[in-house]
Amino acid sequence: EAGVAQSPRYKIIEKRQSVAFWCNPISGHATLYWYQQILGQGPKLLIQFQNNGVVDDSQLPKDRFSAERLKGVDSTLKIQPAKLEDSAVYLCASSLDEGTDGYEQYFGPGTRLTVT
Amino acid sequence: ILNVEQSPQSLHVQEGDSTNFTCSFPSSNFYALHWYRWETAKSPEALFVMTLNGDEKKKGRISATLNTKEGYSYLYIKGSQPEDSATYLCAFWGRDDKIIFGKGTRLHILP
Numbered sequence: 001e002a003g004v005a006q007s008p009r010y011k012i013i014e015k016r017q018s019v020a021f022w023c024n025p026i027s028g029h030a031t032l033y034w035y036q037q038i039l040g041q042g043p044k045l046l047i048q049f050q051n052n053g054v055v056d057d058s059q060l061p062k063d064r065f066s067a068e069r070l071k072g073v074d075s076t077l078k079i080q081p082a083k084l085e086d087s088a089v090y091l092c093a094s095s096l097d098e099g100t101d102g103y104e105q106y107f108g109p110g111t112r113l114t115v116t
Numbered sequence: 117i118l119n120v121e122q123s124p125q126s127l128h129v130q131e132g133d134s135t136n137f138t139c140s141f142p143s144s145n146f147y148a149l150h151w152y153r154w155e156t157a158k159s160p161e162a163l164f165v166m167t168l169n170g171d172e173k174k175k176g177r178i179s180a181t182l183n184t185k186e187g188y189s190y191l192y193i194k195g196s197q198p199e200d201s202a203t204y205l206c207a208f209w210g211r212d213d214k215i216i217f218g219k220g221t222r223l224h225i226l227p
Contacts, residue, residue, distance in 0.1 A: 003159070033215075042120070042205060042217030043160075056213050091160070103148065103209065107159040 002026065004108035006092050012114045018080040021111045025073070025094030031055070032069055033105065034077050035091040043091055049075065050097075082115045089113075118142050120208045122218035129196045130226050136192040137221040139206030143187035148209040151180055151191055154220070155202040163191075163204075193223075201225045 005024040013019050025032050031050050035043035046065065048055040051072035060067065064083070069075040079086055089112050093105040121140040129135045141149060151163040164173045169184040177194045193200055203220040210216075 035217075040219065042122075042207075042219045044217070045215045048213065048215070056215075093160075104162050104165050105150070106162070107152075109159050 004092055004094055004106055006090075006108035006111055008111055009109060010112050010114075012116065013082055015084055015115050016081040018078065019082055019113065020076050020078045021090050021092075021113075023075045023077070023092030023108060025075070025092070026106055028096070029094035029106070030072070030097045031095045031103065032075050033091075033093040033095075034067055034075070035093065037089045037091060037110075038085075039088070046077070079113075082113075084115050087113055087115045118208070118210070118214065118216055120206065120216045120218040122204075122206060122221050124221060125219065126222045126224070128224045128226055129193075131196055131198060133196055134192065134194045135196060135223070136190050137204065137223075139189045139191070139218055141187050141189070141206070141208040141216075142210075143185060145210040145212060145214075146184045146187075146208070147211045149182055149184075149189050150207040150209065151189070152205040152207065153202045154205060160205060196223075196225045198225050198227060 033048050034046045037043040046060045047057040047067045049069040052069045067077045089110040091110045092108045095103045095105045149166045152160040154160040164180045166182040171182040179192045182189045203222045205220045207217045
């Protein structure tokens with residue numbers, strides 16, 4: 001079974017530039033998550049999709065961040081314009097709908113963003 | 117403000133020794149507690165998903181316990197090996213779909 005794919009793996013941009021990340025979840029996984037992990041912190045949930053609907057985006061800075069999940073499969077996360085404090089690893093994860101084990105998540109390798 | 121605390125932040129353990137660390141979480145609104153292992157340059161890997169008070173789960177040399185009434189979970193590693201070196205993350209899942217990760221415990225196994 002193929003895992004969660006993310007691209008690019010690394011990105012360096014200047015502040016005020018735009019950037020986009022792509023995620024392809026495990027086939028058949030209805031739920032997709034984007035996390036931001038700043039060095040020294042735990043991952044912070046930015047947005048959670050179930051199919052192509054948003055379950056939770058309460059921690060997404062909507063003035064600069066946007067995300068979409070086309071046709072309930074792939075997803076893109078965009079930052080426009082980027083700030084220095086956006087430097088982080090952006091993790092994508094997916095899970096099946098709730099089962100007896102309650103939403104076990106499978107993570108992609110992450111995209112490491114550096115804003116200079 | 118909901119908070120998930122992990123301790124210690126960092127731990128050095130001699131190869132062959134056993135160790136354990138803690139995840140503290142809010143006891144109200146509990147749905148599930150997840151443990152992940154995150155090795156450098158790899159994806160976080162799910163270890164356990166725990167939902168019931170008193171749950172004990174085991175995978176090889178690694179086990180975990182859950183106390184939802186007092187809001188803590190322990191992760192135990194028996195007979196540490198070099199491949200156990202990683203950051204161990206716990207994540208609290210609330211009934212309102214809130215997901216909160218701790219900062220992790222960074223484990224270093226000394227040869």
